Structure formats: C-alpha cells, structure tokens
Amino acid sequence: MVKANWKVFEKDYWAINTILEELLDNSNSKSILLLDKTGQLISSVGQKPQFDLYTFASLCAADFEANAQLAKLVGEKDFSTLYHQGSNESMYLSRVEKDIILVILFNKKTTLGLVRLRSRKALEGLGIVIRRLYDKLEYENEEYSESDFDEEFTAEAEFEIDSLFSD
Amino acid sequence: MSLINYSSREINVKIVYYGPGLCGKTTNIQYIYNKVTPETKGKLITLATEMDRTLFFDFLPLELGKVKGFKTRFHLYTVPGQVYYDASRKLILRGVDGIVFVADSQSMRYDANIESLYNLHENLAEYNMKLEDIPFTIQYNKRDLPDTIGVDDLQQELNPRDYPSYEAVAIEGVGVFNTLKSVAKSVLRNLS
Numbered sequence: 001m002v003k004a005n006w007k008v009f010e011k012d013y014w015a016i017n018t019i020l021e022e023l024l025d026n027s028n029s030k031s032i033l034l035l036d037k038t039g040q041l042i043s044s045v046g047q048k049p050q051f052d053l054y055t056f057a058s059l060c061a062a063d064f065e066a067n068a069q070l071a072k073l074v075g076e077k078d079f080s081t082l083y084h085q086g087s088n089e090s091m092y093l094s095r096v097e098k099d100i101i102l103v104i105l106f107n108k109k110t111t112l113g114l115v116r117l118r119s120r121k122a123l124e125g126l127g128i129v130i131r132r133l134y135d136k137l138e139y140e141n142e143e144y145s146e147s148d149f150d151e152e153f154t155a156e157a158e159f160e161i162d163s164l165f166s167d
Numbered sequence: 168m169s170l171i172n173y174s175s176r177e178i179n180v181k182i183v184y185y186g187p188g189l190c191g192k193t194t195n196i197q198y199i200y201n202k203v204t205p206e207t208k209g210k211l212i213t214l215a216t217e218m219d220r221t222l223f224f225d226f227l228p229l230e231l232g233k234v235k236g237f238k239t240r241f242h243l244y245t246v247p248g249q250v251y252y253d254a255s256r257k258l259i260l261r262g263v264d265g266i267v268f269v270a271d272s273q274s275m276r277y278d279a280n281i282e283s284l285y286n287l288h289e290n291l292a293e294y295n296m297k298l299e300d301i302p303f304t305i306q307y308n309k310r311d312l313p314d315t316i317g318v319d320d321l322q323q324e325l326n327p328r329d330y331p332s333y334e335a336v337a338i339e340g341v342g343v344f345n346t347l348k349s350v351a352k353s354v355l356r357n358l359s
Binding site for chain 1: 169170179203210236237240254255261347351
C-alpha cells in the first residue's frame with residue numbers, strides 16, 4: 001500500500017521534475033505525469049493537456065490497478081508497463097517502485113521504441129528519488145514537521161469548507 | 168493517503184462514498200457537482216453501465232482554494248454498490264482519507280446496509296486499516312420515502328460508535344452538503 005503521510009518535499013520535487021523534463025526532451029514526448037497508485041498527481045511536465053489533470057490521474061491509477069488485478073488472474077505478479085495506442089495520441093504507463101506510476105503521453109513525433117528506451121533510464125533515476133523520499137518519510141525529522149497544519153490551518157480550512165460547500 | 172506537496176504547496180485528499188447498491192452515492196456526487204461554483208469543481212467522471220449503475224467509480228475533484236498557502240483539493244469517489252463489484256470497491260478504497268457511508272433508509276434495504284458496512288470493514292482490513300482510525304460520516308438517505316426505518320434503529324445497528332450522522336434526501340440535496348462538510352472537516356483536522 002502507499003506509504004502513510006505521503007509527502008513530497010521541495011528538493012525531491014525538483015529532482016523528480018528534472019528527470020521528467022529530461023525524459024520529455026529526449027523521448028520527444030508531449031506530456032509526462034507522475035502519480036501515486038491512489039490517483040494523486042505528484043508532478044507533470046510538458047504541454048499542458050486540455051483535460052483536467054487530476055481526473056486524468058485518477059483514471060490512470062484506476063487503469064493501472066485494474067490491470068494489476070488482471071495480471072494476478074493470469075498468474076503474473078503485475079503488468080509493470082501498459083501501452084495504449086490511439087490513431088494520433090498514445091500513452092505509455094510504467095510502474096516506478098511499488099506505488100508510483102509514470103505516464104507518458106506522446107504522438108507521431110516519436111515512436112514507442114524511443115519512449116520505452118528513454119523511460120528505462122528515467123525509471124532508474126526516479127526510483128532513487130522515490131526510495132530516498134520513502135526513507136525520509138520513515139525517519140521524518142524536525143525539518144519536516146507538520147507545523148503548517150496547526151489550529152490556524154484547521155480554522156481557516158473549516159471556514160473555506162463552510163463557504164464553498166453549500167446550496 | 169493524502170498527498171502533501173511542499174514544493175507546489177498542494178494538499179490532495181481522497182474521500183470515498185460507500186454503501187449498498189442504489190443507496191444514492193452517485194446522487195450525492197451529482198448534486199454537489201451541480202451546486203458548487205465552476206471554479207471549485209473539476210470534471211465529473213462517471214464510469215457507469217448502460218443502466219446508469221456505477222461500474223467502476225464516479226470521481227469529482229473539488230478545490231477549496233488556498234488554506235495557509237496550501238492549495239487544498241478533495242477528490243470525491245464513489246464505489247459501485249452491487250455485491251459482485253467487490254474488486255472495484257477494494258481498489259477505490261486504496262489510500263482513502265475519509266469515508267461517507269450512505270445508508271438506504273428503506274426497510275427492505277436494511278440487510279443490504281449491514282452487509283455493505285461489513286464489507287467496508289473487510290476491505291479496509293485488507294489494507295491494514297480500521298474504520299476507527301479514519302474520519303467517517305454516516306448519511307441516512309431516502310428519508311422521504313414510505314416504509315423507512317427510524318433513525319434511532321438505524322443508529323443502533325449501523326452506528327453504535329456514534330460517528331457524525333445526517334438524515335438526507337440526496338435527490339433533493341437535503342443533507343448532502345452537511346455530510347460532505349462533516350467528513351471534509353474531519354479529514355483536514357486529521358492532518359493537524
């Protein structure tokens with residue numbers, strides 16, 4: 001399952017983005033997203049899609065999970081990559097570590113072979129960053145304390161909830 | 168699990184509407200979608216069958232705006248209620264931060280409520296989670312229909328721990344926002 005208290009810190013976020021930008025560039029892809037298995041979007045780079053990114057991320061996670069269940073039924077541990085081919089736009093999804101999914105959107109400006117080849121190196125790099133992040137969450141120190149989420153945060157959040165969620 | 172991104176200053180949390188088939192989970196989400204301002208909501212996704220029954224899930228992202236500098240989003244999901252879609256229900260529960268249990272108040276659905284709540288406990292256990300540890304709100308829906316069970320009786324059977332509960336007629340919006348507010352506040356309180 002996805003780690004509890006799942007957080008992304010400044011340094012890791014930029015490390016992730018650097019890898020994603022490099023992959024975007026050397027694979028000639030259109031957009032790249034990184035999300036967790038629960039459908040939460042961690043980061044995205046490249047051309048901003050016309051659709052809602054958060055909705056897209058939730059569907060990608062569901063797609064990946066549904067396929068993982070199919071894999072189990074046919075006797076595989078999981079399908080670590082998925083490929084959806086369209087006449088113009090295609091998607092290549094890969095698992096990074098246990099809980100993270102890399103989604104690459106690409107069109108005819110590149111090929112599946114190139115996307116697959118370049119993503120291999122990126123997956124290694126992302127794996128290192130994600131593992132480091134997990135370690136950090138495991139031994140969370142004062143630097144990453146939750147002081148942002150105090151009573152003031154709760155009061156402000158409750159005010160927003162009351163004003164936005166009403167008939 | 169909630170995702171807190173310290174770099175982009177974002178918090179995303181996941182709330183799941185659970186309950187037996189045809190209890191009104193999708194109706195809750197649709198009402199919310201129709202009522203909140205366009206700036207607050209994202210696209211409503213419904214993966215349904217031709218008969219309008221939820222096949223996999225409904226999904227609605229809601230944006231609260233900035234709270235202490237953090238852009239705060241709620242991702243609302245519903246699960247398919249029908250008994251045989253258990254695999255889908257289990258997947259949707261992954262990483263849940265808050266749960267709304269929508270109970271059908273009609274007496275003929277009494278057993279279905281109990282079965283669904285039991286199923287919720289079972290599925291959470293598969294993720295090593297306990298309902299007691301998760302913000303939880305119960306909604307007694309369809310209070311306008313004839314032959315409903317009294318709220319006291321429903322409370323006794325479904326809510327012995329006395330979690331926050333609301334009576335509702337989701338199709339008319341009664342109780343929908345009270346339920347959402349209750350669970351949303353509990354989830355954010357849980358962060359602090």
